[in-house]
Amino acid sequence: MVYSMNAPQTQSQIEAVARLLAQAGQVVALTGAGISVESGIPAFRGSQGLWEKYDPMEFASIEAFIADPQRVWGMLLELDHLVRSARPNPAHEALARLERAGRLSGVVTQNIDGLHQAAGSRFVVEFHGSGRRLVCLSCGRQVRRGEVLMEVLPPRCPCGGVVKPDVVFFGEPIPEREAMTAFAMASSCQVMLVVGTSAVVAPASHLPVLAKQAGAKVVEINLEPTGLSRHVSDYVFHESASAVLPRLAQAVEDLLGGQD
Ligand SMILES: [Zn+2]
Structure with missing residues (x-):
């Protein structure tokens, strides 16, 4: 079942996803070019x-x-x-916040811009190199x-x-170590955040499907509907990542703060 995100429902859906993130054993983010567009790339x-x-x-x-x-x-x-x-934007920063809060195991990125690391993310798998x-x-x-x-x-x-x-240029393979790490992360997470990627380029495109098949919830944050939106994603936000992710990080921090 897909929960489509229209603006009036967004806050309640943010809270639903935040509860998911606060409880999940492992959360992995898969990011693509869309997350860096607002950084000018x-x-x-x-x-x-x-x-x-x-x-x-x-x-x-x-x-x-x-x-x-x-x-x-x-x-x-x-x-x-x-x-x-280019500098990191609030979406990169929110993912780093989730990692610091212990609620994000790592980021698998198709980007080569280094903006996740610049924002403070420590565990970053650069699927397409650097x-x-x-x-x-x-x-x-x-x-x-x-x-x-x-x-x-x-x-x-x-x-x-x-x-x-x-x-990784067109015509070159994905580095083996990065690919193995990314596939292991996808198959062992309970939640995968898919951010700013239509996930059409293989083999990165297999990661959300693999996560889903292994029982994970897929949360998609993409401006436009993608091939994942209808059949793979459990939660879909068709809004900018820099609008959604900081609110999500805040909601998770509020939940965790409330547990003390
Ligand atoms: Zn040489």
């Missing part, structure tokens, strides 16, 4: 700015990168500027920014190999 799917200028399949596919790393790095640096100037790290395509070593010259593109590892951001 345009969603991958959609028609804003950068993606109109650059075809994601062109600058974010491993084939394109290998074919012309200099050109792709030129595009990546423009994205890099956007990510570096834009803050670089990796050498020749020796496989993780390379720190300070070790490479960004003035000459493409930047190179001390071994001479071309480095790329340590993020």
Whole structure:
């Protein structure tokens, strides 16, 4: 049964989900681009700015990168500027609050912007890697920014190999350790919060379904209806995450405070 969230019912539904979070053994959040839009990072799917200028399949596919790393790095640096100037928004901060309150085991994110960590979340599984790290395509070593010259593109590892951001490009597999951790979290949680992701890109898309099959309640916070809304989600908020999550965190804190 789906509890659709129209504005007048929102507060009672927030309280219902807060009770769920206050009682659940393990709560996991799955986040995607939607949570960072209000931090100024345009969603991958959609028609804003950068993606109109650059075809994601062109600058974010491993084939394109290998074919012309200099050109792709030129595009990546423009994205890099956007990510570096972005700050966490109230949705990121609310998830960090839930973790501090002992009510969130961890965040599995498809984002590469590092905003969960910047907000104070400690257990973050970066399903698609991190834009803050670089990796050498020749020796496989993780390379720190300070070790490479960004003035000459493409930047190179001390071994001479071309480095790329340590993020999952189209055509590359999800890092094995992150994938295993995320799947273990999904199959052992009692509540999964799905925030700002339509969960259409595999294998991240399997996580809410896996959680549901293992008996978890799925709470979805997405502006628009998604493929999960009707059949997978137990609670659906079609509102911005930065509006819903702080209220949810507050309601959970109120409940926990009342137990003392
Ligand atoms: Zn190297």
